[in-house]
Amino acid sequence: MLEESSFEPKIIAFCCNWCSYAGADLAGGMRLKYSSTIRPIRVMCSGRISPHFIIKAFQEGADGVLVTGCHIGDCHYMKGNYITAKRVAILRELFNFIGISPERLRLEWVAASEGDKFARVADEFTEKIKTLGPSSIKNISFNK
Amino acid sequence: MEALKNEVETLLREGTISAFLGMKLIKGQSIPFLFTHPDDLEQLTIGEARYPLAKIILIAHKYPDHHLGIMVRGCDEKALIELYRNKQLDRCKLVPMGVACSGELAEKCNCSKPYPSQFIVGEAREISFDRAILEKIESLPLDERFGYWINQLGKCIKCYGCRNICPVCFCEVCTLEDAPLIPLGKIPPEVPAFHLSRAFHMAGRCIDCGLCEEGCPVDIPLRTLYRKVREIVQELFDYLPGEDKEVVAPLQILGDGSFEITEGNP
Numbered sequence: 520m521l522e523e524s525s526f527e528p529k530i531i532a533f534c535c536n537w538c539s540y541a542g543a544d545l546a547g548g549m550r551l552k553y554s555s556t557i558r559p560i561r562v563m564c565s566g567r568i569s570p571h572f573i574i575k576a577f578q579e580g581a582d583g584v585l586v587t588g589c590h591i592g593d594c595h596y597m598k599g600n601y602i603t604a605k606r607v608a609i610l611r612e613l614f615n616f617i618g619i620s621p622e623r624l625r626l627e628w629v630a631a632s633e634g635d636k637f638a639r640v641a642d643e644f645t646e647k648i649k650t651l652g653p654s655s656i657k658n659i660s661f662n663k
Numbered sequence: 664m665e666a667l668k669n670e671v672e673t674l675l676r677e678g679t680i681s682a683f684l685g686m687k688l689i690k691g692q693s694i695p696f697l698f699t700h701p702d703d704l705e706q707l708t709i710g711e712a713r714y715p716l717a718k719i720i721l722i723a724h725k726y727p728d729h730h731l732g733i734m735v736r737g738c739d740e741k742a743l744i745e746l747y748r749n750k751q752l753d754r755c756k757l758v759p760m761g762v763a764c765s766g767e768l769a770e771k772c773n774c775s776k777p778y779p780s781q782f783i784v785g786e787a788r789e790i791s792f793d794r795a796i797l798e799k800i801e802s803l804p805l806d807e808r809f810g811y812w813i814n815q816l817g818k819c820i821k822c823y824g825c826r827n828i829c830p831v832c833f834c835e836v837c838t839l840e841d842a843p844l845i846p847l848g849k850i851p852p853e854v855p856a857f858h859l860s861r862a863f864h865m866a867g868r869c870i871d872c873g874l875c876e877e878g879c880p881v882d883i884p885l886r887t888l889y890r891k892v893r894e895i896v897q898e899l900f901d902y903l904p905g906e907d908k909e910v911v912a913p914l915q916i917l918g919d920g921s922f923e924i925t926e927g928n929p
Binding site: 566570571574575577578591592598599601602604605606608609610612613615616617618619620655656659661662 | 800801805806807808809810811812813817838844851853854855856859860862863866888891892895896898899900913914917918919920922
């Protein structure tokens with residue numbers, strides 16, 4: 520088990536192409552510094568993020584998963600993010616019941632103009648995961 | 664029992680239905696059987712064993728011109744409603760014949776509604792659902808809950824029994840056989856991803872019949888897991904699968920944007 524001070528979490532961030540990925544890009548363009556624990560994955564819409572992606576990310580050793588998309592009403596595909604909100608809500612409750620802290624899964628709406636929000640969310644989320652420690656899924660012996 | 668037999672016989676003879684899916688008594692065992700001739704009805708039985716008849720009747724697909732009769736218990740009826748809702752079966756093509764479960768069976772199944780809306784055999788019994796196991800797990804601290812589930816799910820031999828017996832699992836291509844997601848030839852399967860994936864699919868679908876747990880050869884408390892998913896969906900979306908209402912399931916549609924989480928997710 521790693522000590523908390525040296526623990527660098529792995530965080531998978533799913534970003535929708537039209538808002539959040541552009542937002543993350545803007546954060547870079549604005550030369551904002553944010554935590555290097557974030558590994559962004561671009562998807563065309565947050566509605567494309569199947570719950571299996573999130574479950575698989577945790578299974579493969581992610582300490583946290585950040586799901587980002589356009590604000591409600593701003594979706595490029597009109598309604599894609601509506602289902603994302605529902606899925607994440609169910610998954611958080613399910614994780615809680617199975618014994619994975621629901622705080623490891625976070626949903627955030629980031630618009631293309633919100634570079635600062637992306638950087639802030641990334642930092643906040645990293646801090647949160649650091650306090651929670653490494654994900655216990657990584658310690659399951661028979662998965663190795 | 665005789666009432667059911669007579670009713671089915673009449674329907675078969677007058678040609679209202681071409682076949683009846685019920686239980687047949689063979690060497691002391693009751694097994695599902697598709698009765699096509701009234702003379703076969705001698706061996707029609709009800710029995711104490713439950714089978715996912717609602718799933719078996721998906722054969723109706725192959726015979727779209729025929730009307731089929733089916734024996735339904737309370738749980739079968741709920742499954743049928745979900746299958747109608749997901750456009751897997753045509754309500755007009757089926758003639759359900761209700762059977763209320765015996766008190767013994769209802770008790771064993773921990774069933775909250777052991778009778779369909781209309782039934783020919785048996786009597787309606789009210790049994791209150793015992794939530795004790797769920798409450799026990801909920802009361803554990805987070806890490807102990809995790810340990811409990813990992814121990815339980817780690818027993819899995821990946822027989823797919825839970826999926827195969829589930830009356831509301833009807834997809835032709837199953838996510839659980841998707842090799843990039845669930846690696847092939849690995850026992851136990853990836854814990855908890857395998858079971859979480861299936862649990863998520865039960866959201867807005869699980870009718871709480873408990874066949875998965877009955878069918879599980881290694882006694883994983885699957886019903887408890889799916890029961891919780893059912894409660895989550897009920898709490899978040901006020902939707903209870905298996906209720907005969909003119910509504911769509913929350914995950915069947917994208918929605919109108921009215922549901923957006925704020926609580927506990929700043």
